[in-house]
Amino acid sequence: MNADAIAETLGGKGVAELRRDGLWLDMPAAKVDEMARVMRDAEARFVTMTAKLMDDNAHVQLMYHWDIDGELLTIKVVVKDSAKSIIELWPAADWVERETRDYFDLAFEGREETPPLMLRAGDQRGLFKRTAPVGRGADPAYTAKTGEEAR
Amino acid sequence: MSTVIPMGPYHPALEEPYKIDVVCEGERVVGSNIEVGFNFRAIEWLAERKNYTQGLALVERVCGICSNIHTLTYSQAIENIAGIEVPERAKYIRVVVAEVERLHSHLLWAGVACELIGFHTLFMTCFGLRETVMDALEAISGNRVNYAMNKPGGVHRDIVDPAAVIAAIREVADVTAKKLIPVLTTDKTVAARCVGVGVLTRDEAIAYGVVGPVARASGLTQDLRKDAPYAAYDKLEFDVPVATEGDVFARVVVRALEILESCKIIEQALEAMPAGPFEGELFPAIPAGEGVSRVEAPRGEVMYYVESDGTDGPSRVRIRTPTFAIMPSVQRMVMGQTLADVPLIQASIDPCYSCTDR
Numbered sequence: 201m202n203a204d205a206i207a208e209t210l211g212g213k214g215v216a217e218l219r220r221d222g223l224w225l226d227m228p229a230a231k232v233d234e235m236a237r238v239m240r241d242a243e244a245r246f247v248t249m250t251a252k253l254m255d256d257n258a259h260v261q262l263m264y265h266w267d268i269d270g271e272l273l274t275i276k277v278v279v280k281d282s283a284k285s286i287i288e289l290w291p292a293a294d295w296v297e298r299e300t301r302d303y304f305d306l307a308f309e310g311r312e313e314t315p316p317l318m319l320r321a322g323d324q325r326g327l328f329k330r331t332a333p334v335g336r337g338a339d340p341a342y343t344a345k346t347g348e349e350a351r
Numbered sequence: 352m353s354t355v356i357p358m359g360p361y362h363p364a365l366e367e368p369y370k371i372d373v374v375c376e377g378e379r380v381v382g383s384n385i386e387v388g389f390n391f392r393a394i395e396w397l398a399e400r401k402n403y404t405q406g407l408a409l410v411e412r413v414c415g416i417c418s419n420i421h422t423l424t425y426s427q428a429i430e431n432i433a434g435i436e437v438p439e440r441a442k443y444i445r446v447v448v449a450e451v452e453r454l455h456s457h458l459l460w461a462g463v464a465c466e467l468i469g470f471h472t473l474f475m476t477c478f479g480l481r482e483t484v485m486d487a488l489e490a491i492s493g494n495r496v497n498y499a500m501n502k503p504g505g506v507h508r509d510i511v512d513p514a515a516v517i518a519a520i521r522e523v524a525d526v527t528a529k530k531l532i533p534v535l536t537t538d539k540t541v542a543a544r545c546v547g548v549g550v551l552t553r554d555e556a557i558a559y560g561v562v563g564p565v566a567r568a569s570g571l572t573q574d575l576r577k578d579a580p581y582a583a584y585d586k587l588e589f590d591v592p593v594a595t596e597g598d599v600f601a602r603v604v605v606r607a608l609e610i611l612e613s614c615k616i617i618e619q620a621l622e623a624m625p626a627g628p629f630e631g632e633l634f635p636a637i638p639a640g641e642g643v644s645r646v647e648a649p650r651g652e653v654m655y656y657v658e659s660d661g662t663d664g665p666s667r668v669r670i671r672t673p674t675f676a677i678m679p680s681v682q683r684m685v686m687g688q689t690l691a692d693v694p695l696i697q698a699s700i701d702p703c704y705s706c707t708d709r
Binding site for chain 1: 387388391393395396397399400428431434557558559560573575577578579642643644645652654656658664667669671675676678679708
């Protein structure tokens with residue numbers, strides 16, 4: 201897997217890091233649809249996408265995980281409110297885009313519809329985003345302490 | 352004229368809730384739509400509000416069959432964040448439990464498939480063997496379902512009587528090789544129900560991102576135990592059964608052959624397991640960072656993403672289960688098939704809705 205070549209194709213601006221759990225490309229401004237095309241040309245396999253709310257509770261970091269010959273490549277981009285859908289090239293991304301809409305109320309452009317997956321029709325979207333401001337206190341059973349206290 | 356036939360949320364084949372609306376023209380399926388989420392428990396959300404020890408007990412309940420795989424993958428992701436090295440003996444113990452769990456899962460599935468096909472005597476054979484496997488799991492861990500074996504840095508328990516486990520595994524291998532596989536591959540009833548039914552081509556398997564035995568039955572060779580070895584898999588000899596037909600029958604054969612490979616792996620691992628510590632550090636400190644782990648579960652690849660903020664609990668946990676990746680492809684498999692084959696086709700992917708819904 202040539203990280204530099206992939207990074208250059210995706211715009212060249214980003215940070216690549218090789219860790220024991222794979223290669224990570226942090227490219228906040230990378231174009232998602234372009235990434236999907238590059239991965240198809242690289243004969244990658246779409247593993248899944250991880251969404252994570254940023255500290256401002258407005259932006260969402262999307263991590264696209266790809267398998268190339270057994271090696272894991274994670275490409276991180278940052279979006280707000282919406283992202284380009286990749287299901288036209290990667291039908292495998294259909295359910296995870298719907299699930300991400302359920303959890304983070306993120307729209308995916310280019311889809312005819314994004315029906316709920318885990319939630320039922322009519323449920324309020326954005327479970328993770330909505331509860332983020334109250335943090336771990338959202339769970340009354342939360343008992344974790346800081347690392348130092350726990351030890 | 353098309354007719355929409357809703358199946359579920361209670362399913363004709365398995366005791367888990369999901370819904371498939373099948374669009375038929377006569378007996379032929381011309382479309383379908385799947386609904387999941389009936390078991391949604393927000394486990395990712397909950398895991399972000401538990402400490403790592405509580406999280407282990409939580410993720411073990413993602414699945415009622417491959418529960419061990421979830422604690423293994425979660426532990427490995429945490430180990431990747433903290434740079435923790437696992438003791439050698441623990442790596443072998445992890446392999447043994449993971450493979451015995453694979454036997455449990457594959458035999459359960461084979462039994463259910465036999466009953467669906469209408470082959471009740473073979474169903475009894477499969478479930479009899481499964482009892483032997485579950486007894487072995489109970490002997491190792493004290494439990495028949497949630498084994499509580501893994502933790503970040505090692506395993507909770509040693510395998511104190513490897514010879515008893517080997518004896519059980521040899522019995523499984525013997526019956527599988529002499530009875531299960533010959534009957535499954537030569538019986539006319541099995542062939543009539545399975546050959547050419549529910550085909551997923553290699554290209555379709557790639558596009559849908561399917562994993563595990565379903566992918567391997569469609570000609571893909573992917574298996575993380577070979578492609579990205581973890582635990583002690585890189586030290587063990589085994590083959591990855593692959594078929595090219597992509598039909599229900601190919602999925603039956605691939606899983607049956609995988610039972611024999613798992614038996615080979617377990618026996619090797621128990622014999623090669625080095626002496627030494629197995630537990631690792633109690634409550635290791637997890638620094639801020641992020642890590643990913645992938646493991647070949649019985650149904651295919653499981654992936655965990657874990658982010659730590661330096662406290663004793665994760666700030667983000669992402670769980671991608673195999674059925675989540677495979678299930679959408681059923682909509683492709685049932686196209687053009689008869690309505691009567693829909694339950695068998697969907698069962699052929701060995702679905703787990705508990706995993707899918709998390």
